[in-house]
C-alpha cells in the first residue's frame with residue numbers, strides 16, 4: 001500500500017516535468033515559460049563568455065507568476081517569493097557592470113527553486129553555470 005502510494009508520488013513528480021521534452025507547447029504554461037528562460041540563459045551565458053553586449057532586457061517571456069503550471073499545487077506563496085527573487089536577478093543581469101556575478105546568482109536561484117519544486121532538470125540547469 002505504502003509502496004503503491006510512493007510510486008504514485010514519484011510518477012506525479014516525473015510527469016510534472018515531462019513536458020520538458022516537448023518544447024513546442026503553445027499555451028502560456030509554466031513549462032513553456034521555463035523553456036524560454038532556459039534558452040535565454042544559454043544565450044546570456046554565451047554572450048558573457050565571449051564578453052559580448054547582452055542587449056536590452058525585454059519582457060517577451062511571460063511572467064512565471066501567472067503561467068499555468070502542470071500541477072496547480074506548485075503555486076505556493078514560497079514559489080511566488082522565489083519567482084520574484086529570480087526574475088529580479090534576471091533583470092539585473094542586463095544592467096549590471098559585472099554581469100557574470102549576477103548571472104551566477106540567477107542560475108543559482110533557478111536551482112534553489114527547483115530543489116523544492118521540480119528537481120528533474122537540476123543537472124541540466126547546473127550546466128548553465130559559468131566555470
Ligand code: HEC
Nearest residue numbers: 016019020030031034038069070082083086110113117118
Ligand atoms: C520559482 C521557482 C522556479 C524558478 C525560479 C525556476 N523554475 Fe524552472 N520550473 C519550476 C517548476 C515548478 C517547474 C515545473 C513546471 C510545470 O511542469 O508546470 C519548472 C520546470 C522547468 C523545466 C522543465 C520545463 C518543462 O518543459 O517541463 C526547466 C528546463 C526549467 N524549469 C529550467 C529553469 C531555469 C533554467 C530557470 C532559471 C533561469 C528556472 N527553471 C527557474 C520552478 C522554477
